[in-house]
Structure formats: structure tokens, C-alpha cells
């Protein structure tokens with residue numbers, strides 16, 4: 001459906017060529033200082049036409065705050081956010097009246113609803129993600145203000161061009177030997193610790209490694225010139241997350257993140273921490289040993305778990321990677337079939353992204369914010385309810401959390 005979240009509930013509305021797109025956010029705590037520019041910054045990072053690597057559709061994507069805020073403070077009542085669709089060109093899509101676009105959502109929407117929007121991707125268009133990005137910016141403002149949480153996503157691959165991240169297995173390694181190298185390189189772990197959005201935005205591809213970013217740019221332009229498209233991956237890190245977030249067993253934190261990420265259009269994969277690569281190393285290399293941190297709290301020496309164990313955040317950085325397919329709409333002629341099954345050739349007109357990952361970076365950050373915000377509110381409700389009970393004195397000490405040693 002169109003609503004996401006349990007306490008911080010976001011409902012998005014809108015199609016690619018309707019009057020406006022936006023969101024209603026219910027459950028935002030009252031008293032949060034909030035201005036349009038808090039939301040606009042992320043919307044402007046998502047908007048089309050930012051460089052020659054994205055669709056030329058010309059949308060300013062200016063947000064209009066409709067409700068729930070007065071004198072720059074949230075009221076605790078539903079917040080309405082609206083962004084006008086200004087550069088609609090429904091005529092671009094006349095071929096798709098006859099042809100469902102291969103690997104787009106035209107055919108499945110029609111199968112499901114029996115009717116579909118007259119042009120463009122309708123509800124399946126990435127225009128829908130405007131509501132998510134706007135809502136995510138509000139969640140993020142709360143998380144930053146209260147916990148100092150930082151969420152940064154960046155492009156980690158385009159086609160076969162990858163940001164150097166994985167330690168390369170020794171050349172001599174055969175399938176019966178246990179890898180001795182770290183799963184991710186030390187440089188990549190450091191990048192996760194320090195990377196900022198300013199670093200990410202230095203390159204139009206949003207890959208923070210200059211040499212790799214330049215190769216990615218060429219790869220995207222090559223796809224565009226061939227009237228084709230190309231996919232990629234985005235890595236996201238969430239820092240300063242309190243421990244204890246996530247609801248076992250079905251609403252584990254990584255399951256919530258996976259749900260959120262795989263709800264973004266064009267996503268094809270999700271992996272957390274060491275991910276699929278982690279399956280290649282034995283437990284003795286993969287385990288995150290515990291260590292007392294400078295502030296006396298318990299932490300882990302490595303973080304192959306990606307900051308989540310048993311579905312619950314452990315206070316380390318959460319990091320994950322999301323795979324995006326090569327966009328379906330291409331101008332190159334494709335042999336396919338019309339809605340009635342007649343074989344034919346489709347060369348789609350219209351304005352399209354040759355690669356979605358540079359623009360999807362703020363969408364990944366927004367969905368991460370929405371998940372963490374909701375889980376914070378759920379955990380705080382539990383903690384507040386528990387704090388009203390008399391202190392526990394009757395249980396053996398091994399059953400309760402020991403005090404922190406400084």
C-alpha cells in the first residue's frame with residue numbers, strides 16, 4: 001500500500017504526470033524545529049536535470065509545507081507536503097499506449113488494477129519517491145537533533161566499475177582454503193566512518209573516489225549515447241545509532257531496512273555488513289569480538305555484522321548496500337510485443353535516466369531515516385513504559401544489564 005511505518009507513518013501520493021506529488025506524515029513528535037529548507041536540501045539532491053548523467057525532465061521540486069507546522073515548530077499533528085509536477089509531457093509516451101515497456105511496470109499495473117495512468121510510469125514512476133525524500137528529511141532532522149545520527153549514502157558501483165572496497169583474496173587461494181584477508185579493506189571501513197554528503201556531492205556520479213567516479217561518468221555517458229542504460233549499487237552508512245533498535249523476530253532491523261530499500265523503484269538486491277562476501281570466510285574470521293570502548297561501554301573490534309545482531313542495533317555503524325537495475329526505458333529499438341500480443345518494435349521516446357544511482361542516493365538516505373525514526377519511537381515507547389515500573393531487584397544479576405565501567 002502507500003503507507004510506511006508504525007508510529008512515524010508516511011503516506012505518499014501522486015503519479016508521474018498528475019498535478020502534484022507529496023506525503024502526509026503522521027506521528028512526528030511535536031516541538032521539532034522545522035523549515036522548508038530542511039526538506040528542500042534533500043529534494044534538490046534528488047531532483048532530475050542535475051547533470052548530463054540524469055533525465056533532462058525539468059522539475060524544480062520546490063516543497064510546499066501544507067500543515068502540522070507553525071512558527072517553524074512541528075505541532076505533532078499530520079504534516080502535509082506538496083511538490084507540483086510542472087514539466088509534464090504526456091505526449092512523449094504515445095508508443096507505450098500500444099506497448100508495455102519491457103521490464104517496466106506498465107503490464108503488471110494493468111494486470112493488477114485493470115486500469116492504469118494514461119502516461120509515463122504513473123504511480124511506479126520515481127516521482128513518487130519525492131514524498132519519501134521529504135518525509136525522510138523530517139525524520140532525519142529529529143534523529144540528528146536528538147541522537148546526533150548521521151546517514152550518508154554514496155554510489156559504490158556503476159556497471160562493472162566498483163569503488164575499491166573489498167580486500168582482494170590472495171591470488172593463490174583455492175576453494176578449500178579459508179580466506180585470511182579482511183572482508184572489506186581498511187580504507188573502505190575508514191570511508192564509512194568519515195564520509196560526508198559534501199564528499200559525496202563533489203562528483204556528479206556521487207561516488208566519493210575521484211578516479212572511479214570519472215570512469216563511472218564515462219560508463220553512464222556511453223550507455224546514454226548508445227540509447228541504452230546501466231545499473232549500479234549504493235552503499236549507505238548510519239552512524240551514532242543507539243543500541244536496542246529493531247523488533248525481533250519478524251521486524252528485525254535489517255528486515256525493516258531491506259523492506260524499505262527494496263520498495264524503492266528499480267532495486268534488485270540488498271546486503272548488510274559483510275553481506276554475501278561474508279559467507280566465504282569462516283566464523284573465526286567473521287566474528288566481531290567484544291571490546292571495552294573509551295567511554296566504558298561495550299563495543300566490537302570489527303563490524304562485519306553491519307551494526308545489527310539478532311535483528312537489534314548494537315551501537316556500531318549500520319551499513320548496507322542496495323543494487324539498482326539498468327533502467328527499463330531506453331530509446332534503443334527493442335523487439336517486444338504490444339498489449340494484445342502483436343510482435344513489434346518499441347523505441348521509447350520521453351526523458352529517461354540512463355542510470356538511476358546518482359539520483360537514488362537521497363532516496364536511500366530517506367528510507368534509512370524513516371526506518372530508524374520509527375524504530376526509535378517504538379523503542380522509546382517500550383522504555384518509557386518499563387521505566388514507570390518499580391526497579392527490578394529480584395532477578396539474579398546475570399539476568400540484568402551490568403552497569404558500565406569507566
Ligand SMILES: Cc1cc2nc3c(=O)[nH]c(=O)nc-3n(C[C@H](O)[C@H](O)[C@H](O)COP(=O)(O)O)c2cc1C
Pocket residue numbers: 055103104105121124125126129264265266267325327328329330351352353354356359360363
Ligand atoms: C531515481 C530514479 C529514477 C528513475 N528513472 C527511471 C527512468 O528514467 N526510466 C525508467 O524506465 N525507470 C526509471 N526508474 C525505475 C522505474 O521507476 C522502475 O524500474 C519501474 O517502476 C519498475 O519497477 P521495478 O524496476 O522496481 O520492477 C527510476 C528509479 C529511480 C529510483
